[in-house]
Amino acid sequence: MPPLDDADLGLGTLTSTGPVATVDPAIDAALWAVVFAGGIGSRFWPLSTPARPKPILALVSERTLIEDTVGRLQPLIPPERVLILTSHDIAPAIRSVTRDVPDENVLVEPRPLGTAAALAWASAELVRRAGPGALCCAVHADLAVAFPEVFRQTVRRAAAVAARDEALVSIGIRPSRAEPAFGYVQPGPPIDADQSLTAGGVVATTGYVEKPSTVEAELRIASGALWHGGILVAPARTVLSQLATHTPEVASALDAVRRGDLEGFVARVRATSLERGLLERTDRLLVTLGDFGWDDVGTWASLRRARDLDDDGNGAIGDVRFVDAESNVVHAGHGRVVVYGVSKLLVVTVDGLTFVTSLDRAADLNRLLDALPGSMRINPAGPSPA
16 A cells, blocks of 8 residues: 555644535545454453453443444444454454454454554555545444434534544543543634534644543543543544654554555554544644433443433343342343342342442452452353353
8 A cells, every 4th residue: 555645644724614514425425433342341340251352242232332333323334334443352252243344344453552553554444445535433332322313413523524624523521520531622712613512513622631630630620621432533544644743652653554564563563542642642633522422331330321220220231120229230141130228239140150249349340350260250150061
């Protein structure tokens, strides 16, 4: 694949050149999705294992997380325009539930590359397959969305501005708490004078910080910052140009990936996240507001927000009965579970094992997993009965 020339990588200004259409067939046709679906997801032990990684768990609905992710993109982005980035160890499990996505669209990392390098690989693929005008919607596979149609409308608006202004557009979420595990983007002035952030417009940004302290998160929320929702929309060529300028961990390997030399790319790239490697450094980040019932499915406790709850705030999947119980999460993979007279507990049943802890302790299972035998961490149910 030849290197991109200066015209391909040229950046426009961030000033408006006219109103942005809500529906533009040319924008829709150029729009692809890049889905990050790597990692086992140890925070969802004992349900998540190498054979049953987090993206193929049905944590929010009856469908797996990655099926929900690919499904909510349609019809705006059909499966043939979806690239899935995943790791070598879980690729067969990912393929087992994404049969609508063509085999050549599943990009399997030979080693963990980090999301910045993964997006570089995907962006080079988009330019090669669809030309320099290809647009990319990069999204993580572990997000919950309550209103998919509003989500698609938001992505379409973001794509129109990203294409017009050759910029990176983050979809921001109104914070509900000072969450130190998220990224925070600071909105600035509108790009279009008559389209404010609250009216659905896209605005400039005055800063981005990934995973601040709780105190800093509180200060940023007080100053109007939004969460970065794990969704970034940009022209593929702009992603490559910005990585070349701001992300030295990836920049030196970009010539190799443009030529289609994956082995050379992997050998030279250093792992860093998209957020720390690019969003904290770029001066071309815009943001628009996402108001579509977003949540990050990051820990067991998040399921109380993402799942339908009963009148006492309990969320459950499986055959579960709650009596005088409130604010619990139960995932009954087998049998029946009765929860009586307790609150804020997590109960998970898989074949051969029942796991019980508080929702607070479930946020970080590293200490527990370190204390368990390796065989139990990898296969909590143990060997199948003869």
